[in-house]
Amino acid sequence: MNLEDVKKFFEENKDNEEVKAYLQGLRSVSVEEVQKMLVENEELKRWFDSEKDRHFSKSLSTWQKNNLQKLIDEEIKKRFPEADPKDVKLKELEAKIQQMEQEKLRESLKNKALTLATEKKLPIQLIDYFIGQDEESTLQNLAKFEEVWTSNLQSLVEEKLKTSGVNPKDSSATTQSLENLSPTQLMSMAYSQSSKK
Template structure:
């Protein structure tokens, strides 16, 4: 029987147990053959890589499930260690001191603003609404109030005079605006909470 006949016979009887054992005995599976298949053959190399990836992913998921919480908590404790009672007391004292300093700074700023408002003849009751983050911003806010307040009051008074048929004239020989006069009157009322209302509707 020639090689072609043997090949044909083996192909026809490939399901036969004796034939399978015979063929496997001719070319047994060895470590070297597996290594060659996994490193030289493209299909073998791709299969082995997919097995590695699958194993790595599974191992990583298991590790995360069993260890990640502990690692994270350990790192958190390292970065933010728990306060001792003494550290907690110090932190609370520092917070109170900071709040007191802020309050004192705001009160100083408010007193400065009240002084400036009185000097500019602006209503003291509006000062709290125009306090800024610092003295510079507070002064700028009060300047805007002054620019808006006095002309607004004067225009309202002038319109009221026109509606009644009289001519509008500034008080005190025209040196002091009606807005300044009203503000001065409001500021001179002691211990009375001033609420501005529009007397002209």
């Protein structure tokens, strides 16, 4: 049987119900019928969803490969435009100037602190620890240091005097009365004071 025989058979039996049912199964399926089958058949729906996902993933991968790096580069250029070499050099110079100004200010503050510490007889070896960000904070730091230093020094002196000091005895001798004494009298007076000890 060849194709011509098959065509002839279908033409002769086109009104036969079995032939109609068979030919109906061979016809193309409409979009509406596919949608209806997807809603009704859960297994078909899962297969169709996995196919969509696979197709979408492949499309996304292709798009990323072709476009994403270009978009990233454009965004980077927009956010961080390439600096002109002149601008870079200018920023470097500004940073150096600012650093020099900071060093100059620190040196000025150190000189002022040294002068003040010398005037107030404070130890200058510790001056670097009291230099602040500006003159006001430096002066405050030095004032606090002076207060603590003087207080502690006074405490140490008082303690030392208490442990090894001698209280002078009341004496009726005044400068004028001593001037009127002869050298021999002064010697005997000094001798008598030392023998009392």
